[in-house]
Amino acid sequence: MPVLKRLWEYTRATQIWNSIFRHGPMDTARNRGLAVLTNVFLHLHPVKVRKSGIRLRFTWCMGGITFFLFLVETATGLLLMFYYHPTVEYAYVDIVDLREQVPLGIMRELHRWGAHAMVITVWLHMLRVFMTGSYKPPREFNWNVGVLLLVLTLLLSFTGYLLPWDQLAMWAVTVGSNMARATPLVGHEGPGAPLLKLGDITLVHAGNDARFALLGGRFVGAGALLRFYVLHCVGIPVVAMVLMAVHFWRVRKDGGISGPV
């Protein structure tokens, strides 16, 4: 197709194209390296990597899949936010509407199955990193960041669990958050809490303990729904994104994907 070829060559020569991509055609090693270096997203990679390191049978691509699933969750979650009110009156009805009123709609399915899959892939990623000994020096710190990201993944899933506001959601979160009651000192049924007294006044009770702070109330109600929604859509993703940036950057700074010395 000579026309297309000429159009492509014309596009490449325009000032607009050259202002975005600061490297020449991708046929030399130098330009391929520049393509990675001059792109803010790609530059989280090193320019060159060990061939054995990027073999699928070595990495299983599990970390990459986990990150991709995070992107899927972000995109589908954003669309779901357009149609969802985090209030006791509307939350359940909005979900039912998504199911009943949207022909061929699969956004909620993508979001839910993607979340289940992400929990599993993040575990398998940890398994792979352990089994290849990739947490050993100089990558100790990045393993720590990874553990925190794993915990954040579980918390993301846990906060999202409540949002459909059905029986499964409410009672799973009730069971899960009941633990906070027993937190030492700051949970009203926890050890040490009865000791915190001013005269006859107990300082830690069901109306101000750790569980109350988590749920915004004495039980899973409107306050919990709003809190979990905000944490699910803004709070935890922001922290996770910062840690992910550190995680990927450190992979590069610690010498790329691990390999035998």
Place this chain on the structure above:
Amino acid sequence: MAFVDQIKDIVNWLSSPPRFFLLSVIAFFAVLFPGELGPAWLRRLTRPLAAIYRPRVAAVLFGFLGLLFFLSFRDPNFLLIVGKPDNVPIAAMIFLVGFFVWYSLQQGRLNDRLQESGQPVVEKQEAGDPKVLVWPDLVYTEFLCMILWTVFLIIWSIFLKAPIEEPANPAKTPNPSKAPWYFLGLQEMLVYFDPWIAGVLLPGLIILGLMAIPYFDTNPKGNGYYTFKERRLEIAIFLFGFVVLWVWLILIGTFLRGPNQNFFGPYEYWDAHKLVPLINIEFSQLMWVKLLKMPLPSNPMAREIFGLLVVGAYFLVLPRIMGRFWMKRHYEKMGPPRFYVMAFLLLTMLSLPIKMLLRWTMNLHFLVFMPEAFFNI
């Protein structure tokens, strides 16, 4: 049909947690160290299990288990629980974790054999090549992976609708009430420990312990390639925690725990009226009343003296013995402070299966029962 029912009865019988968990632990060590542990007759018995690391044998085994799994859907009770849309990924997880654990161990054994014959490991053979450019080699792999997963997720979403139950009702507690599936291992611990230990302390120690792994593991070998021989103890501990104490407990919590948190076999009807006698006994009663035929002392410290001694020996004396004898090399390499922190975390981890066994064999409730001081272990 009678034959099938008999098989189901056997599987149900085997799924009772004492048997299921014990069998799993034995199978775990037998498969991890075939022909290496225990007395000579046991080693002879488990040696053929090494065949599992041959891809063909493993493929047949996986195929057989998969077939068994799919045939099980003909059973209405199995279908009811495992066929739940939300349980589909958990069922898939069994096979995924199984496969990847097998695969990493198999790769490790492959590399071990290469090294024994004086050759470099697989990863090293390729590392001799010049490095490749990220664009195009890595970026294209990532792109392809993304497309495949997009297709996979869309197909999954089209064929399996996301479930929605009845609207939330604070006045109607479902039976059983379960935490989200990935926390079911933690919920399972609640059966054996107090809420502040099972729900707050142990999860915190799990996170802390995971983060501490790189600082405990002083073995410089096995960095950046699969191996088993060079890291036997490390791999055994990690896999025991991950496979047996995390994934296995999730399976128990998801598929075997029914109404009133009672245990049910995979082909058993979840009967809410199933009666299970509660006959748990405290260690203090066992020692004072049953063994010494004496009334319980009123002083809590005297009452719990035996339990305190056992727990004290477990956490204070055992680490010393470990450092002096069983893990001498680790002790010398890590130095006392690091070693004792590691030993504490390791013993804490092992206290869960020990507690489970004591509950199942002796109906033991707590070793130390001091509700006066929030101290029950």
